Amino acid sequence: MREKENNIMVKPKKEKAADKKKKETKSKKAAPKAAAKSAAKVVTKPKPEAVKKTPVKRKALTKKEKLAALLAAKEVLPKAAAAPKIEAVPIKKEAAALSPVKEAIREAKKELPEKEVLPKPEVKVEERPAAVPELKELEMDLPISPKDLAVKLQEKPSVIIKSLMDMRIMVGINQALEEDVVAKICAKYGYKITKAPGKEELALSIHQEKDDPKNLKPRAPVVTIMGHVDHGKTSLLDAIRKTKVAEYEHGGITQHIGAYRVSLQNGEITFLDTPGHEAFTAMRARGASVTDIVILVVAADDGVMPQTQEAIDHARAAGVPIIVALNKIDKPQAEPDRVKKQLSSLGLNPEDWGGKTITVPVSAKTGQGIDDLLEMMLLEAQMLELKANPARLARGIVIEAKMSKGRGPVATLLVQNGSLHLNENIIAGNFYGKIRAMFNDRGQAVTSAGPGYPVEVLGISSVPAAGEQFFVIPDEKEAKELAASRMERERQQQIRAIKRISLEDLHAQIEEGKIKELKLIIKADVQGSLEAIKDVLDKLNVSEIKLDIIHTGVGNINNSDVVLAMASNALILGFNVVADQLARETASKEGIDIRIYNIIYELGNDIKAAIEGMLEPKIKKVFLGRAEIRKVFKLSRAGTVAGCFVTKGKFNRTSVIDVTRNGQVVFEGKLSSLKRFKDDVRDVAEGSECGMSIAGFDQIMEGDIIEAYEIEKIARKLE
Numbered sequence: 001m002r003e004k005e006n007n008i009m010v011k012p013k014k015e016k017a018a019d020k021k022k023k024e025t026k027s028k029k030a031a032p033k034a035a036a037k038s039a040a041k042v043v044t045k046p047k048p049e050a051v052k053k054t055p056v057k058r059k060a061l062t063k064k065e066k067l068a069a070l071l072a073a074k075e076v077l078p079k080a081a082a083a084p085k086i087e088a089v090p091i092k093k094e095a096a097a098l099s100p101v102k103e104a105i106r107e108a109k110k111e112l113p114e115k116e117v118l119p120k121p122e123v124k125v126e127e128r129p130a131a132v133p134e135l136k137e138l139e140m141d142l143p144i145s146p147k148d149l150a151v152k153l154q155e156k157p158s159v160i161i162k163s164l165m166d167m168r169i170m171v172g173i174n175q176a177l178e179e180d181v182v183a184k185i186c187a188k189y190g191y192k193i194t195k196a197p198g199k200e201e202l203a204l205s206i207h208q209e210k211d212d213p214k215n216l217k218p219r220a221p222v223v224t225i226m227g228h229v230d231h232g233k234t235s236l237l238d239a240i241r242k243t244k245v246a247e248y249e250h251g252g253i254t255q256h257i258g259a260y261r262v263s264l265q266n267g268e269i270t271f272l273d274t275p276g277h278e279a280f281t282a283m284r285a286r287g288a289s290v291t292d293i294v295i296l297v298v299a300a301d302d303g304v305m306p307q308t309q310e311a312i313d314h315a316r317a318a319g320v321p322i323i324v325a326l327n328k329i330d331k332p333q334a335e336p337d338r339v340k341k342q343l344s345s346l347g348l349n350p351e352d353w354g355g356k357t358i359t360v361p362v363s364a365k366t367g368q369g370i371d372d373l374l375e376m377m378l379l380e381a382q383m384l385e386l387k388a389n390p391a392r393l394a395r396g397i398v399i400e401a402k403m404s405k406g407r408g409p410v411a412t413l414l415v416q417n418g419s420l421h422l423n424e425n426i427i428a429g430n431f432y433g434k435i436r437a438m439f440n441d442r443g444q445a446v447t448s449a450g451p452g453y454p455v456e457v458l459g460i461s462s463v464p465a466a467g468e469q470f471f472v473i474p475d476e477k478e479a480k481e482l483a484a485s486r487m488e489r490e491r492q493q494q495i496r497a498i499k500r501i502s503l504e505d506l507h508a509q510i511e512e513g514k515i516k517e518l519k520l521i522i523k524a525d526v527q528g529s530l531e532a533i534k535d536v537l538d539k540l541n542v543s544e545i546k547l548d549i550i551h552t553g554v555g556n557i558n559n560s561d562v563v564l565a566m567a568s569n570a571l572i573l574g575f576n577v578v579a580d581q582l583a584r585e586t587a588s589k590e591g592i593d594i595r596i597y598n599i600i601y602e603l604g605n606d607i608k609a610a611i612e613g614m615l616e617p618k619i620k621k622v623f624l625g626r627a628e629i630r631k632v633f634k635l636s637r638a639g640t641v642a643g644c645f646v647t648k649g650k651f652n653r654t655s656v657i658d659v660t661r662n663g664q665v666v667f668e669g670k671l672s673s674l675k676r677f678k679d680d681v682r683d684v685a686e687g688s689e690c691g692m693s694i695a696g697f698d699q700i701m702e703g704d705i706i707e708a709y710e711i712e713k714i715a716r717k718l719e
Helices: 002-010 017-029 031-044 046-060 063-085 088-117 120-127 146-153 157-166 179-188 199-208 233-241 278-289 306-318 336-345 370-384 476-495 503-514 527-540 559-568 581-590 600-614
Strands: 136-140 191-195 222-227 258-263 268-273 293-299 322-327 358-361 395-404 408-417 425-428 431-439 454-460 469-472 516-524 545-554 571-575 594-597 618-635 639-649 656-661 664-676 689-694 705-714
Touching: 136 146, 146 157, 146 179, 157 179, 179 191, 199 476, 222 233, 222 306, 233 258, 233 268, 233 293, 233 322, 233 370, 258 454, 268 370, 293 306, 293 370, 306 322, 322 336, 322 370, 336 358, 358 370, 395 527, 395 545, 425 454, 425 476, 431 476, 516 527, 516 559, 527 545, 527 571, 527 600, 545 559, 559 571, 559 581, 571 600, 581 594, 594 600, 618 689, 639 705
Parallel strands: 136 191, 222 268, 222 293, 293 322, 322 358, 516 545, 516 571, 571 594
Antiparallel strands: 258 268, 395 408, 395 469, 408 454, 425 431, 425 469, 431 454, 618 639, 618 705, 639 689, 656 664, 656 705, 664 689
């Protein structure tokens, strides 16, 4: 059977001779292609037929026959696998099969660029600032005038002034400009200002150098005693240093800061006694700024007062530890537990209540608990580890300054670092001097003062302001130049009055003529008292009145002050000073009022009363009577007369009246005449008839109501 099938498939058909020749010629031209196709046809044709017919016959094959068929198939498969490479149909099938793979590759390519592009924006952002032009540095001394600024910027002064006017700033060509204004002007020209180191900075640079830790030595702590008035601060300090201070103070109130040195068995302590009266707020704040430890004195029988809270705030602002001294513990009405409860509410929880605030019950009268208080001070000072270098030029703070008769300017200095010696040149504020003499707190002459020592010095050219820093300058000429430059700088600051253009300010300047002024000349014994008086006056200032302090000074009232008061029509106030003979004579001759006080709150009360008298009083209408117009008479001589009936109260000829018609006031004025029948009368009582003529108003009608008032002026009082 297999042989017959092969014969049928291989046996060719009968063809014509012409057709046979054509086929032969075509086969010669494409011999390789035809050979390949014929070979493929010969191989592929039996394969499908064999595959179709073999499955039916394989059912009866044995295992050996199956193995033989598999071996035969392996030999045939390699030849059949090469054929699809030539045919077009298998290539299309492969392309169709690869299409999902290509789509997967495209999707993968879309994702890959997003991950690679992420760092690129960061590089672009970093390059942007490089494009901004940098401002050039321009070194100059500040403050500077528009004229000098124009030279620095190589511009005309008129252009600089025009730029300032565009900024709504009006200045003259020689007026000093503030630093922020100069910075804005320079920025327009591409410059940024750098402040040139001045002579003062170069001279004081030696004091800015850091100390070698090997040269640092322990120093005495500076302790400030604070508290409410009359809680026993000075008495407590008096009990500590065994001297009587309160006897020399007017009214038993400390009038200015005193610095005292106390030597104990375990060390030394410097005390600053700040006044307790509320008028000395600025002085108490200055005392806390130079202190290491604050002793808060609270009376056990009085408790926490407003100034006690104020003292706590100052101590906390200075960042210094607080030790509470419960004074007057010996009194029978003392309630220490109540005071501790009040202190706890303010954040000062005592140690015996589980807090961290040291609280010591003391009695300045009997001396109870003072040793414990001193021990706690030294213990707190040891924990702070206070150190300074005594082997360098001194610097410190001006505690107080005054003008002393026969000695000139006297300043109390507290040395903070270094050592102060005789004949050294110092600069304090705007003044310089050579130390001619030094005294300790007991009036004994000393030649040097180390860190933490308070001393009273002579030789300064004038009275420096309390709270100013002082520095030792090796060269006297340099110290003079520094003082002169500081005075010139202060003078320029006083001259400088930069005002911005606005309608509000313009209107205020026009209206200033209606504001009443109280001009004052104040002289005090020390600089700190002047600050306290200014603080009192600032609290009394109101909008209706202007307080103008035209001059302040330290020392007695002299003839120059009286002449200034004459020219300015001012009042002279003195605190703990006297007026000299010539000043008293001139004041008596010209009628100048000089008032001298020894207690600060008496001065405040008098000024308050003076201001209250000058305030515009309140106008109040006091009702007197009401009348009804029942008939109107028009006379040739008297004019229009209203026939009235007084329904309530009474009418006076000098009363101020309102004419009311239908509930609305149509006229306000005064009566020109008041008659009863034909007689002129002074007043008309309730239930009477009368005739009234109203000055400047004749349009009265029947049924109008006339009400009489009395104007009462009530003096204004400040709260």
